[in-house]
Amino acid sequence: MTLEELQRTAQEERASQSKVACHLHVCTAASCLSAGSAQVKQALEQELAERGMRSFCRVKGVGCMGLCSAGPLVAAHPEGFLYGRVTPEDAPDITRSLVEGRPVRRLSVPTDQPFFRRQLKLVLENAGLVDPERLEEYIAAGGYASLLKALTEMTPQDVIREVTISGLRGRGGAGYPTGLKWSTVAKSTDAEKYVVCNADEGDPGAFMDRAVLESDPHRVLEGMTIAAYAVGARHGFIYVRAEYPLAVARLRTAIRQAERAGLLGNRIAGTPFSFHIEVRLGAGAFVCGEETALMASIEGRRGTPRPRPPYPAEYGLWGHSTLINNVETFANIPVIVREGGQWFARIGTATSKGTKVFALAGRVVNTGLIEVPMGISLREIIYEIGGGIPDGRRFKAVQTGGPSGGCIPEEHLDTPVDYESLAALGSMMGSGGLIVMDDATCMVDLARFFLEFSKGESCGKCVPCRVGTAHLYELLDRLVKGEADGESLRMLEELSDLLRHTSLCGLGQSAPNPVLSTLRYFREEYEAHLAGRCLAGTCRVGANR
Amino acid sequence: MNAGIKTLRIDGRDVSARADQTILQVARENDIFIPSLCYLEGLSPVGACRLCLVEVKGASRLLPACVTRVEEGMEVTTRSERLDAYRRMILELLFSERNHICSVCVSNGHCELQSLAERLNLTHVHFPYRYPRLPVDASHPRFVADHNRCILCTRCVRVCDEIEGAHTWDVMGRGIEARVITDLNQPWGESESCTSCGKCVHVCPTGALSEKGRSVAEMAKRRQFLPYLTMMRTQAR
Numbered sequence: 122m123t124l125e126e127l128q129r130t131a132q133e134e135r136a137s138q139s140k141v142a143c144h145l146h147v148c149t150a151a152s153c154l155s156a157g158s159a160q161v162k163q164a165l166e167q168e169l170a171e172r173g174m175r176s177f178c179r180v181k182g183v184g185c186m187g188l189c190s191a192g193p194l195v196a197a198h199p200e201g202f203l204y205g206r207v208t209p210e211d212a213p214d215i216t217r218s219l220v221e222g223r224p225v226r227r228l229s230v231p232t233d234q235p236f237f238r239r240q241l242k243l244v245l246e247n248a249g250l251v252d253p254e255r256l257e258e259y260i261a262a263g264g265y266a267s268l269l270k271a272l273t274e275m276t277p278q279d280v281i282r283e284v285t286i287s288g289l290r291g292r293g294g295a296g297y298p299t300g301l302k303w304s305t306v307a308k309s310t311d312a313e314k315y316v317v318c319n320a321d322e323g324d325p326g327a328f329m330d331r332a333v334l335e336s337d338p339h340r341v342l343e344g345m346t347i348a349a350y351a352v353g354a355r356h357g358f359i360y361v362r363a364e365y366p367l368a369v370a371r372l373r374t375a376i377r378q379a380e381r382a383g384l385l386g387n388r389i390a391g392t393p394f395s396f397h398i399e400v401r402l403g404a405g406a407f408v409c410g411e412e413t414a415l416m417a418s419i420e421g422r423r424g425t426p427r428p429r430p431p432y433p434a435e436y437g438l439w440g441h442s443t444l445i446n447n448v449e450t451f452a453n454i455p456v457i458v459r460e461g462g463q464w465f466a467r468i469g470t471a472t473s474k475g476t477k478v479f480a481l482a483g484r485v486v487n488t489g490l491i492e493v494p495m496g497i498s499l500r501e502i503i504y505e506i507g508g509g510i511p512d513g514r515r516f517k518a519v520q521t522g523g524p525s526g527g528c529i530p531e532e533h534l535d536t537p538v539d540y541e542s543l544a545a546l547g548s549m550m551g552s553g554g555l556i557v558m559d560d561a562t563c564m565v566d567l568a569r570f571f572l573e574f575s576k577g578e579s580c581g582k583c584v585p586c587r588v589g590t591a592h593l594y595e596l597l598d599r600l601v602k603g604e605a606d607g608e609s610l611r612m613l614e615e616l617s618d619l620l621r622h623t624s625l626c627g628l629g630q631s632a633p634n635p636v637l638s639t640l641r642y643f644r645e646e647y648e649a650h651l652a653g654r655c656l657a658g659t660c661r662v663g664a665n666r
Numbered sequence: 667m668n669a670g671i672k673t674l675r676i677d678g679r680d681v682s683a684r685a686d687q688t689i690l691q692v693a694r695e696n697d698i699f700i701p702s703l704c705y706l707e708g709l710s711p712v713g714a715c716r717l718c719l720v721e722v723k724g725a726s727r728l729l730p731a732c733v734t735r736v737e738e739g740m741e742v743t744t745r746s747e748r749l750d751a752y753r754r755m756i757l758e759l760l761f762s763e764r765n766h767i768c769s770v771c772v773s774n775g776h777c778e779l780q781s782l783a784e785r786l787n788l789t790h791v792h793f794p795y796r797y798p799r800l801p802v803d804a805s806h807p808r809f810v811a812d813h814n815r816c817i818l819c820t821r822c823v824r825v826c827d828e829i830e831g832a833h834t835w836d837v838m839g840r841g842i843e844a845r846v847i848t849d850l851n852q853p854w855g856e857s858e859s860c861t862s863c864g865k866c867v868h869v870c871p872t873g874a875l876s877e878k879g880r881s882v883a884e885m886a887k888r889r890q891f892l893p894y895l896t897m898m899r900t901q902a903r
Contacts, residue, residue: 406840408840423836423837427712427713428713428730428733428734576841576842577840577841578840578841579840579841579842580840580841580844581818581837581839581840581841581842581843581844582712582714582818582844583713583714583715583716584714584715584716584756584759584760584763584817584818585716585756585759586841587763587818587841587842587844588759588760588762588763588842589759590841590842591763591796591841591842592759592762592793592794595794612792612793615755616755619752619755619756622727622728622752623716623719623728623752623756624716625713625714625716625730
């Protein structure tokens with residue numbers, strides 16, 4: 122598909138869409154589907170057919186609209202009415218309201234609330250608007266224009282320069298400068314190079330990558346293809362966990378569509394550049410999100426990390442130079458190429474540019490998927506976007522970064538969200554899980570939960586992580602049950618220090634973070650447990666004494 | 667000028683090295699002691715036991731000497747209070763992980779874990795012993811695998827794959843549940859790939875793999891074959 126053909130497809134698609142007066146967008150991402158949105162979509166289609174309204178209104182399955190707690194979500198366009206907790210029985214009312222031009226009051230979700238107003242959508246700009254299973258809709262929304270711009274108007278160096286200027290940093294959590302990573306791989310003289318997309322999202326409570334893949338899979342393919350052009354790779358892999366069947370299905374559909382349209386595969390868009398993408402499924406090991414373990418798994422070996430250096434840029438898949446980025450990182454690329462690095466760098470803070478997608482979960486009123494500019498404060502996220510703590514309870518802590526991150530207490534809520542500030546608090550940006558806890562959460566029990574996770578997900582290769590996480594878990598378990606002795610806090614600190622400094626990979630090095638951050642901000646809860654009390658009142662301390 | 671030679675400083679001593687050598691290799695050539703358990707000359711290094719971690723000036727974290735290549739002007743510290751403390755704790759973790767009661771072990775007196783503990787003045791294990799009940803596989807006619815003594819260094823896995831070429835051994839399970847297995851977790855005696863060469867037994871640092879008929883303290887390992895085989899292979903090329 123050449124540029125002219127791409128533009129023609131976009132025009133045709135827009136013309137076809139404007140033939141119908143209105144569209145009903147039904148969320149068909151995983152969380153709304155699990156709340157029954159497939160039945161809602163079917164009921165709406167049936168209702169429209171029965172009333173003979175199909176030429177007037179079209180029902181469309183779209184990706185995530187964000188406010189998962191109010192799902193299943195249905196949006197009526199062009200009016201922009203948003204309906205929450207829709208059931209199939211609501212279909213007659215919704216179709217009637219289309220004719221009347223008035224929203225169905227009882228289902229309405231206000232769209233002027235801070236949850237929507239405070240967000241800035243770049244990565245999720247198409248989520249909830251395009252049908253993730255139709256290439257034409259992505260093209261009509263401006264999709265693949267960045268790829269064709271890169272291929273026809275820019276050299277690979279130009280692309281890398283824009284990405285470098287943009288200040289984009291890895292969205293998988295560690296925040297390595299993306300432009301630097303790309304230029305390292307581009308400089309390699311290796312004849313065979315690979316581009317890998319890390320979609321092995323595994324943090325408990327995190328679903329950003331899943332939502333991006335389910336809502337806008339072509340965006341990730343476009344980002345990867347631009348990356349491949351920039352670094353000189355011809356083959357790519359998307360490593361996605363098998364627990365995301367819908368994301369896998371949509372990715373496969375998208376790859377097939379893009380190949381058929383000549384936007385992926387041999388001689389893309391009539392240029393000499395070729396790039397192929399294959400999907401590889403993860404078998405459920407959290408450690409395979411670590412890049413060296415991920416590559417071992419793609420190669421068909423046991424997914425265990427190896428020491429770095431050599432880094433993948435130098436020695437990656439099958440020994441070849443390899444570029445590995447996270448889903449969200451790739452999803453940022455089309456915007457950067459389209460708008461320019463300078464434009465992108467104006468969003469965010471001095472060191473953290475652009476936006477970040479978060480999965481907002483736990484004890485907040487509005488849970489779901491959000492995208493916010495870097496530098497927004499945690500307080501704004503939790504109290505404005507999240508709508509505060511439900512049931513009149515008090516905020517206690519917010520957990521970022523999953524099992525590698527830490528808990529941030531009330532007094533640090535005004536901290537801006539950027540890589541350095543979160544790390545300074547003993548937590549980390551992580552891939553974007555954000556779990557809010559109220560005063561009914563025991564922090565010792567929380568630390569135990571995360572260590573149980575890390576213990577189970579340690580690959581067992583290096584001694585500190587394999588044995589250390591088991592001891593940490595057991596110490597915390599005894600603390601929770603009130604069976605610990607006075608030595609345990611010192612031993613927790615000692616083991617945490619050992620793991621952090623001697624473990625082989627990021628999993629072991631960051632596994633103690635949930636312990637260290639809760640010890641730092643909630644030490645009194647540990648001491649209370651030692652004294653036979655649980656301050657949150659949730660643990661049966663001393664029941665076994 | 668030969669670009670393949672580097673000079674560096676280990677514990678204040680100036681040493682020279684080939685560019686493809688690791689810190690551990692150069693240290694050993696110069697009789698500088700760095701403890702290690704998973705490393706064995708002749709097998710590919712994996713950096714798993716973390717005992718050979720050293721401090722390198724300018725590096726933000728500790729580096730495993732067994733896989734870190736030398737660099738010109740590198741300044742390496744192999745012993746410090748911090749490193750000693752970490753090494754002792756790693757050994758303690760190993761002792762607490764399974765069952766390492768030396769007095770009833772076939773390898774007593776010939777065990778690398780035991781001798782390292784002595785050398786690093788480890789007198790107590792202050793972590794609770796886990797004592798899992800793991801099987802002893804005596805199904806092989808000549809050898810015994812006692813998982814209670816295994817420290818998961820994977821020397822057996824590597825020697826079987828890289829030197830013998832049988833790949834009988836591998837690792838199963840994750841984290842604290844991980845253990846070495848023969849074939850597809852079948853009894854060793856029923857393994858179809860095992861050639862009964864015994865290389866795994868002789869590279870094993872502890873009493874986890876032993877020959878049948880050995881009693882307490884009788885299992886001394888013979889590793890001479892490994893440097894010999896490595897040398898013969900490189901010369902044959």
